[in-house]
Amino acid sequence: MSYIKDSIAHLIGNKIPRPSKQQQSAEVQAIYAGKKGKLSKADVEAVRHAHKSTFLSKWQKRRWATLIMVNLLFVASFYFDVQLVEGALTGARVMGFHFADLNAALQVVLAYKHIVLNLVIGIVTVFLMWLLLGGRTFCSWVCPYHLLSEWAEYLHLWLVKKRLIKNHTFNRKVRIVFYLVFALLALVTGYTVFETISPTGILSRALIYGPGLALVWVGLLLLFEIFYSRRAWCRYVCPIGVTYGAVGLLSPVRVKYNAEACHHEGDCRKVCLVPHVLELTIRSGARDVNQDVSSDCTRCGMCVDVCPTDSLTYEVKGLSKMLK
Amino acid sequence: MSDKQRPVKRKKRPMTPKRKEQSRREFLRSSVLAAGMIGVSMLGYVPVLQGTSLRLRPPGALKTPDDEQQFYASCIKCGQCVQVCPVEAIKLADLLDGFGIGVPYIDAREQACDFSCDGLQCVLACPTGALTHDLDYPADTRMGFARLARPKACLAMQGKGFKGQARGADYRGLLRYEEIDRWNPIPVSEHPYDLEICDLCVRQCPIEIRITQCEAAESEKTDQPVARVAQQMGNACPPEHAITLEPLDQGDGVVRMKPVVQEGCVGCGVCEMICPVESAAIVVDLDKNADTVKES
Numbered sequence: 001m002s003y004i005k006d007s008i009a010h011l012i013g014n015k016i017p018r019p020s021k022q023q024q025s026a027e028v029q030a031i032y033a034g035k036k037g038k039l040s041k042a043d044v045e046a047v048r049h050a051h052k053s054t055f056l057s058k059w060q061k062r063r064w065a066t067l068i069m070v071n072l073l074f075v076a077s078f079y080f081d082v083q084l085v086e087g088a089l090t091g092a093r094v095m096g097f098h099f100a101d102l103n104a105a106l107q108v109v110l111a112y113k114h115i116v117l118n119l120v121i122g123i124v125t126v127f128l129m130w131l132l133l134g135g136r137t138f139c140s141w142v143c144p145y146h147l148l149s150e151w152a153e154y155l156h157l158w159l160v161k162k163r164l165i166k167n168h169t170f171n172r173k174v175r176i177v178f179y180l181v182f183a184l185l186a187l188v189t190g191y192t193v194f195e196t197i198s199p200t201g202i203l204s205r206a207l208i209y210g211p212g213l214a215l216v217w218v219g220l221l222l223l224f225e226i227f228y229s230r231r232a233w234c235r236y237v238c239p240i241g242v243t244y245g246a247v248g249l250l251s252p253v254r255v256k257y258n259a260e261a262c263h264h265e266g267d268c269r270k271v272c273l274v275p276h277v278l279e280l281t282i283r284s285g286a287r288d289v290n291q292d293v294s295s296d297c298t299r300c301g302m303c304v305d306v307c308p309t310d311s312l313t314y315e316v317k318g319l320s321k322m323l324k
Numbered sequence: 325m326s327d328k329q330r331p332v333k334r335k336k337r338p339m340t341p342k343r344k345e346q347s348r349r350e351f352l353r354s355s356v357l358a359a360g361m362i363g364v365s366m367l368g369y370v371p372v373l374q375g376t377s378l379r380l381r382p383p384g385a386l387k388t389p390d391d392e393q394q395f396y397a398s399c400i401k402c403g404q405c406v407q408v409c410p411v412e413a414i415k416l417a418d419l420l421d422g423f424g425i426g427v428p429y430i431d432a433r434e435q436a437c438d439f440s441c442d443g444l445q446c447v448l449a450c451p452t453g454a455l456t457h458d459l460d461y462p463a464d465t466r467m468g469f470a471r472l473a474r475p476k477a478c479l480a481m482q483g484k485g486f487k488g489q490a491r492g493a494d495y496r497g498l499l500r501y502e503e504i505d506r507w508n509p510i511p512v513s514e515h516p517y518d519l520e521i522c523d524l525c526v527r528q529c530p531i532e533i534r535i536t537q538c539e540a541a542e543s544e545k546t547d548q549p550v551a552r553v554a555q556q557m558g559n560a561c562p563p564e565h566a567i568t569l570e571p572l573d574q575g576d577g578v579v580r581m582k583p584v585v586q587e588g589c590v591g592c593g594v595c596e597m598i599c600p601v602e603s604a605a606i607v608v609d610l611d612k613n614a615d616t617v618k619e620s
Binding site: 083086087088090092093101108111112119168169170173178181182186190192196197201202208213214216232236237 | 351362423
């Protein structure tokens with residue numbers, strides 16, 4: 001229940017206050033108390049260095065491979081005319097079965113104010129798929145813009161390190177404002193307004209049907225992220241993320257945090273696309289020894305890779321219990 | 325000591341002028357971001373309002389001749405129609421079409437829809453009904469309406485014939501020629517013509533070809549239950565004429581013919597595509613279709 005509450009708070013851009021002592025379990029309090037004075041800087045540094053973090057770490061490798069594979073499947077399917085995955089990320093037919101991107105479908109339904117059976121099938125299929133796979137998993141494992149943005153992020157971080165630029169943050173509430181405004185605009189204007197600027201749709205179509213002028217817009221977004229604000233589109237604008245985040249509310253695939261061995265040094269928050277979901281890793285930030293990271297998490301696994309103490313792991317709720 | 329410091333800190337933190345200033349700036353930045361992004365997305369309205377995004381759309385597109393709003397709204401911009409078209413007539417619009425981005429269109433002069441898929445594959449592929457499933461047969465289509473735009477350039481009107489490749493050797497457009505290959509369209513450049521008087525727009529018109537087929541089928545069969553079933557299903561056989569050649573006498577002894585667009589024209593654009601004159605003597609108008617022509 002608290003997972004859903006936390007997730008909703010994060011999705012609408014609210015900050016979750018640090019738990020008070022009353023909200024924390026006795027076990028986690030004991031763990032925090034036990035760490036007092038025990039974690040010397042030198043110890044923490046030693047463990048950090050022992051934990052080799054490479055440029056392409058385990059989950060990142062798997063994720064990039066998956067993302068590229070999925071997108072290439074669309075391209076190859078059309079190029080070689082094998083009709084395996086027809087269409088684009090906004091709407092597709094996988095071996096004849098309808099798939100519809102939930103946000104694109106939402107825009108269409110709001111603008112058109114009518115829905116045909118095929119679209120219902122596509123929506124239900126994709127909803128169930130991401131329900132099983134974690135919701136915002138779409139963002140980091142499938143969305144082509146995410147990959148470009150990830151590369152742009154390396155450039156951005158390098159420039160920040162060189163002190164050539166400064167990162168500018170936005171109020172996270174602006175994303176839910178975008179979500180509501182784009183929904184309202186579709187409803188009122190009768191046009192799928194968001195699709196006009198959606199880099200996900202633009203990139204997917206460009207890959208499959210050939211590049212166009214719309215890529216200039218995607219380029220501008222990337223420049224904005226490189227020189228002005230880190231991962232701005234995914235963090236503060238994209239309604240697709242909110243839609244899949246909402247699916248993730250009910251998904252069993254999550255990242256689990258265990259406070260026991262955590263050094264609270266914050267390496268996970270530095271690599272995270274949505275660092276607010278990892279605020280529970282701050283000392284005395286967790287309510288319980290084991291707590292799930294909220295559904296605004298894209299399940300990208302960067303924190304799982306970077307964590308020197310293995311305090312963050314993937315979990316499938318229920319499944320791990322069954323396997324034990 | 326730490327116990328004493330903490331409450332002081334907590335009270336002070338939100339109050340520091342620096343933090344206040346920071347959050348004020350962040351709020352301003354966020355407002356500018358919101359206004360900017362929404363502003364940019366609403367720029368998509370400009371081509372729609374100006375009418376520059378109006379285009380020839382695939383069969384069954386949910387539109388009226390001058391209003392494509394429903395079509396843009398219902399299209400999920402996935403391009404499945406593009407993928408199934410055997411002559412690759414369908415393309416997706418780019419950024420300059422604004423709200424019409426990713427919506428399918430046809431550039432008839434480059435490659436028209438010749439209905440060589442027979443079953444309106446694009447309509448069947450459409451997952452949202454933007455290409456409406458109410459449409460069953462090519463003759464039901466209402467894409468536009470052909471018009472002899474430059475009668476003086478028309479070869480038939482000049483009494484001229486045509487010999488060679490209709491659009492030159494480099495033209496990459498495809499058409500299905502049933503007598504050559506029933507199932508696969510071939511490049512127009514591989515099918516040269518030798519005509520005493522040019523009748524390409526009539527000869528290649530998919531509706532006229534259908535009429536010829538229907539007539540052939542009828543003369544072969546004495547009893548025609550199949551045709552009657554087809555008629556009941558709305559697949560009229562033969563359909564109404566779309567374009568005919570009519571003799572034109574200018575009193576100079578030259579045999580001249582005039583292509584006349586008829587009420588069965590669906591606006592598929594094959595006549596515009598095949599017209600050997602540069603630029604095409606016959607074009608498809610978007611502001612009309614067979615229904616509006618019949619009404620007026």
